[in-house]
């Protein structure tokens with residue numbers, strides 16, 4: 001076994017040093033892509049933030065560079081090792097591969113319970129100064145999360161602890177990711193220029209409702225498309241190419257709905273958009289009046305966009321996702337007047353397979369929903385951002 005070592009320049013692995021300054025904290029993030037873009041989406045965002053905002057030396061191990069390439073076109077899926085935005089990226093051949101040379105970081109993040117290579121864990125345990133080992137969990141708004149956040153879990157064989165780091169929407173959790181510059185970027189967003197550049201048309205008039213639609217396949221889409229088509233006010237639908245595109249194409253009697261396509265029926269005009277690199281995704285949410293989002297990362301971005309949104313939660317076996325949906329609603333709908341709250345809950349449920357959507361009832365509450373979206377973003381910001389919370393905790397453990 002080679003001796004473990006830091007991958008930050010100039011620090012030998014078994015050397016013990018009294019304190020870390022931000023720039024000499026080395027961090028390894030391990031990410032296994034289960035499906036779609038959420039796993040790498042969260043890890044890439046976190047990696048960039050730890051590098052750019054905290055000055056950490058970050059190495060990101062990812063087992064699926066194709067999914068990564070979609071979020072960051074600079075990533076070449078054929079390379080074993082590369083660098084993007086100051087982050088070292090290793091193509092991770094799980095489960096045994098741990099980089100060309102075994103280097104153990106000060107902070108090791110295992111994302112979403114992916115298993116670290118055994119050789120890496122052994123080297124962590126041997127390191128004189130034990131790394132801070134974090135299991136970054138999936139986001140859940142459920143109450144129990146605050147009780148489990150930062151709980152240690154001793155390794156069965158080695159004298160080393162893994163600590164659970166739980167994102168969440170409530171006090172006592174790790175919060176969710178938010179870049180320091182995000183609000184300024186949103187406030188200075190150039191709406192008209194965005195429409196010309198991304199959609200190739202002028203921004204719609206204020207009487208038009210602009211809806212972005214990022215979702216999994218969803219049986220409720222047909223009825224909703226009918227309701228939008230028949231609505232009194234015009235609707236513009238922006239559909240990033242993806243899993244729901246087939247259903248949209250069928251509705252319009254098309255064979256596909258690839259980027260650049262446009263379709264029109266009754267009150268709806270729909271545009272298909274290409275998948276853009278991750279930092280450009282937020283602008284779609286800012287350009288729309290209401291956002292349909294999914295999974296984890298886009299769900300979080302919709303909250304920071306301060307626009308009403310509808311969440312298509314990642315479906316799990318035995319409807320295990322439904323209590324999670326309700327837990328998120330309990331935070332997000334808190335403080336809404338009864339009518340709006342019930343309507344929001346009904347609509348989110350219907351979009352997740354429970355009940356039937358009623359667009360005009362739901363959108364009748366537009367104004368209160370807009371106010372709530374702005375208030376909620378302020379409340380959520382009070383928990384602090386996940387990268388900052390994680391960095392602070394890690395540094396407290398490295399002292």
Ligand code: TRH
Nearest residue numbers: 035036037038041240275276277278295296297298314
């Ligand atoms: O893609 P998702 O459904 O991801 C996931 C995965 O299914 C994962 O396994 C599951 O555990 C998790 O959800 C809960 O949805 P998500 O999380 O919103 O990730 C999508 C990412 O894609 C997000 O970072 C935004 C990004 N994106 C772009 O970068 N460009 C685009 O054009 C679009 C539409 C999205």
